[in-house]
Amino acid sequence: MLAYALRRLFLALVTLWLATLLVFGALLLIPGNPATTILGINATPEAVAALEARLGLDKPPLERYLHWLGGAVRGDLGQSIRYNLPVSKLIGSRLLITLPIVAFSLLLATLVSVPLGILAARRSGTWVDVGISVGALLGIVLPSFWVGLMLIYVFIVWLKLPLPSSFPIGGWRVPAQALAAMVLPVLTITLARASLLVRMVRGSILEVLHQDYVRTARAKGLSERVVLYKHALRNAALPVVTVLGLEFAQLLIAAVIVETVFGIPGLGALSLTAISARDFPLVQGVVLTLAAFIVGLNLLVDLLYGLLDPRVSYQ
Structure with missing residues (x-):
């Protein structure tokens, strides 16, 4: 290992x-x-x-x-032309805003998509499966900026909930306001990511349920719950783990749109500013940071594969 x-x-x-x-x-x-x-x-x-x-x-x-x-x-990415500050310091401060949004979104998407995907697979061909599949398809095709604007209208304009439509100037110095400002961006990202994961979980579970070892487990008289959660779910998790690793990296890139809609000064907004200002040291630093996250997450997925699938060789 x-x-x-x-x-x-x-x-x-x-x-x-x-x-x-x-x-x-x-x-x-x-x-x-x-x-x-x-x-x-x-x-x-x-x-x-x-x-x-x-x-x-x-x-x-x-x-x-x-x-x-x-x-x-050495961790020194140069000096920003636009801000006249170290690039590493700028990126670090913006990651403190973007990473919690991405992490909460992916966590919520996983908690929602796995049960729904399992339910759709167990009720395959029924109205429950059709309803979940149609809802997942709508979540995939709806643009994130439109979903974000609709959430602002529904929760802030229509329901008049006390949710800020932009990130507080004080940032994390006011934790309650910062967390409240993340509610709508997290919901916006979760809708699209959960929709994709629901379809992935459903397809993986359906494929595994037709394998010989699952039929053997049923023939032994094991309950459907034991067959599903003890035997089928672990193997069905392999492609889902791959998607989750890639999704986290892609969410860092997709956060550009969501942060623009909600006025969040995260890494996405910083990258747009760097490009528009021709701040080449900052552009290099942001792209290298995103590349490091993608490479690191792919490495983590490779190692998790070995733990989840005993067929993976360590030789």
Whole structure:
């Protein structure tokens, strides 16, 4: 197990290193002079040269990449042009807002989707299955920004519940207000994610219930509950675990839309600001952070597979 984990960790680090090459190389391919793009076409040559020296753009690309990579290894992602603050500090403060939203959304989506998926599989072909499947399909096709706006209208405008429509300026210094501001964004994200997971759980359970070992368990006289929860659910969880790992990473990216709708100053809003302001150090830091989460979660899923499925070889 240890050798397998170390090998997967090595591959994850190689993947992350390749991600740094892609991030840095993509910004090199952007046409035009980044300093001119940031300062505008009316900037003087002296101002452009000064900004190039400040950003290190006057050095060869390989030297700039090695300097940035060395800083990234130490946790130093450079200085933001837009905010004049360390990129790592900016990203860390925004992750404190985005990560709880994503974590609560995925947790709630799992708690809702697993029982509904199991129920739909057990009642396959009945009106219960049809109702759950249609509801899941609607949750998938409805745009997140529209769902968010409808939730604001229903809960705040119509029902007049005391829920803030944006994140408090004080942030987590006022925990009650911060948690209240997360209710509607979490519900918005949960609707789409739970809808996808319901279909995944239903399909996995139906596939497992037709396996020979399930029929053997039933032939032994075991109750349907024991057959489902002790024998079928563990194997049916394998594709669901894969989806959950990928979903967490995708939610960090999808949070851009939700954070825009609800005025939440999270990582998604920070990435939009960085792109619009041509803040290349901040763009590099945000993309590298997202890549690190994706690679790390894929590594975690690989290790969980070995625990859930004894057929996975550690050799």
